[in-house]
Amino acid sequence: MAKTYQYCVAENWGKGFINHDESFRITFKSFPGNVWQVPAYNKHANLWVAKVAGVVKTRDEAQAIVDAEVTAAQSAWDANNVEGETAEQKIERIGNRPADITLGE
Amino acid sequence: MSTYKKEVGTAVQNFAGDYTGAVQGQLWYNSTAGSFQFRSVTTTGSWATGGALNTARFRLGGVGIQTAALAFGGQTPANTAATESYDGSAWTEVNDLNTARSALGDAGTSTSALGFSGPPGSTPVQNESWNGTCWSEVADVNAFRGDPGGAGSDNTSALMFGGTVPTGPETSALTESWNGTSWTEVADLNIARGNQAGTGKLNTAALCVGGSGDPDGTEQWNGTCWTTLANINSGRVNLAAAGTYTSAIVFGGAEDIALTEVWNGTSWTEQGDLAQGGKNIGGAGADNTSGLAFGGQTAPGAAYGDTEEWTGAGSPVTETITTS
Numbered sequence: 001m002a003k004t005y006q007y008c009v010a011e012n013w014g015k016g017f018i019n020h021d022e023s024f025r026i027t028f029k030s031f032p033g034n035v036w037q038v039p040a041y042n043k044h045a046n047l048w049v050a051k052v053a054g055v056v057k058t059r060d061e062a063q064a065i066v067d068a069e070v071t072a073a074q075s076a077w078d079a080n081n082v083e084g085e086t087a088e089q090k091i092e093r094i095g096n097r098p099a100d101i102t103l104g105e
Numbered sequence: 106m107s108t109y110k111k112e113v114g115t116a117v118q119n120f121a122g123d124y125t126g127a128v129q130g131q132l133w134y135n136s137t138a139g140s141f142q143f144r145s146v147t148t149t150g151s152w153a154t155g156g157a158l159n160t161a162r163f164r165l166g167g168v169g170i171q172t173a174a175l176a177f178g179g180q181t182p183a184n185t186a187a188t189e190s191y192d193g194s195a196w197t198e199v200n201d202l203n204t205a206r207s208a209l210g211d212a213g214t215s216t217s218a219l220g221f222s223g224p225p226g227s228t229p230v231q232n233e234s235w236n237g238t239c240w241s242e243v244a245d246v247n248a249f250r251g252d253p254g255g256a257g258s259d260n261t262s263a264l265m266f267g268g269t270v271p272t273g274p275e276t277s278a279l280t281e282s283w284n285g286t287s288w289t290e291v292a293d294l295n296i297a298r299g300n301q302a303g304t305g306k307l308n309t310a311a312l313c314v315g316g317s318g319d320p321d322g323t324e325q326w327n328g329t330c331w332t333t334l335a336n337i338n339s340g341r342v343n344l345a346a347a348g349t350y351t352s353a354i355v356f357g358g359a360e361d362i363a364l365t366e367v368w369n370g371t372s373w374t375e376q377g378d379l380a381q382g383g384k385n386i387g388g389a390g391a392d393n394t395s396g397l398a399f400g401g402q403t404a405p406g407a408a409y410g411d412t413e414e415w416t417g418a419g420s421p422v423t424e425t426i427t428t429s
Contacts, residue, residue, distance in 0.1 A: 012411060014156040015194050018380055021422050023151035028380035028410075029363065032403065073407055079181075094182035095163075098406040099360075 002078040005104050007062035008054030010036055022048050030103060032069035035062045063103050074099040117141070122414040123423055130427075141426040150354070150367060151420070152398070152413040156195035160187040161410035163402035166211035167345075167387030168218045171397045171414055174389040175215040175235065178223075179400060180207040181408050184337065188240070190215055191389075191397065191412070200239040204231055210250075210259030210265045210303075214282075219263045219283065222246050222253050230289075234260040244287045250277050254303020256311035256326070256350075261285030264308040264326065267316065269299035277317045280331070282308050289364040292330045296322060302346035303387070304353050312368070315358070317342050323373070325350050337373045339364050345398060347390030347415070354396050354415060359384040362401060367393045367417070375419070381411045393417055 301316025
């Protein structure tokens with residue numbers, strides 16, 4: 001089955017990392033661990049990955065990076081408790097427990 | 106046979122690289138790329154990355170425009186008093202709020218702003234005024250709410266509407282107007298809302314969008330009352346907004362939404378997505394052609410400091426002519 005997405009790891013350096021021309025032509029999605037999802041078989045996406053020196057990952061490799069980040073965030077959330085605090089108060093204080101993420105093919 | 110010179114009046118010019126001075130529709134030969142190119146314009150708005158906040162956070166206050174914005178308060182996830190100023194490229198830390206808090210309402214500009222109310226259960230009614238250098242406490246709001254909508258020109262004129270309440274009904278329809286000295290209760294929203302988006306440059310002209318209670322609803326304030334207008338296409342909560350009551354954008358929302366919609370005063374149109382989808386994002390901007398998204402919270406729950414800059418449709422882009 002043809003891939004819909006390709007993945008890379010690249011650190012967002014701010015201004016110029018994604019410019020308006022690229023954003024107009026490509027749909028970007030970012031995930032924990034500096035994982036970026038862009039369209040597969042797309043000239044503009046390939047040029048952007050090269051521009052940002054993205055380290056190309058397979059979908060499974062990218063999923064493993066995201067999973068590690070989410071697991072760490074979940075552990076941190078579980079360990080962050082205040083004595084006497086209700087579940088609702090905890091969510092109000094630090095937000096919902098981090099949810100699992102499944103990357104698209 | 107028709108030629109480019111005959112049609113346009115000049116021959117195709119040769120440039121080594123992108124011809125930045127080209128006007129819309131102009132053709133040139135890029136001798137570096139070895140291809141013919143022409144100037145086009147974007148047909149939808151898009152987001153580009155900007156400089157990241159120094160303190161990653163969500164549920165923060167944000168005011169100003171794309172090249173002169175202010176971010177204040179928020180959760181890291183602990184409540185923070187940090188305030189930062191954006192110059193169109195980078196965020197610089199400036200003087201903190203007097204009280205660390207999140208889920209606050211916001212109004213004004215980067216040199217004259219107001220931050221009001223805050224999270225349930227702690228120092229809820231405080232109102233602070235920014236004079237371009239520091240924050241000072243001013244008169245409290247009448248009825249505390251978390252995540253209220255905010256609009257207004259500066260620290261002397263603001264509007265606070267909707268939001269969550271710590272007791273009683275979960276959401277509120279209350280609206281209060283600030284005249285630089287005190288808050289006065291005015292006409293309620295048509296529908297009580299919490300975790301909605303609010304924007305507007307005057308306390309007599311504001312927009313309230315989405316939120317729990319009416320996730321796809323839009324209400325417009327004319328200085329006297331709220332009027333229900335066209336729904337957004339994708340209803341949501343914890344979304345952000347920027348612009349005026351007749352020219353605005355909404356973006357982000359729970360959970361992990363990257364969608365952006367553009368308001369022209371009558372209807373909403375979906376356009377380019379954020380690269381970083383999230384909720385509880387800070388927003389600022391002049392209108393639906395120029396906006397700023399900063400900070401936020403991803404579905405895993407983490408705070409981030411990413412900034413994205415919105416430019417509406419009509420930006421110049423270079424197209425390459427290919428032959429096959």
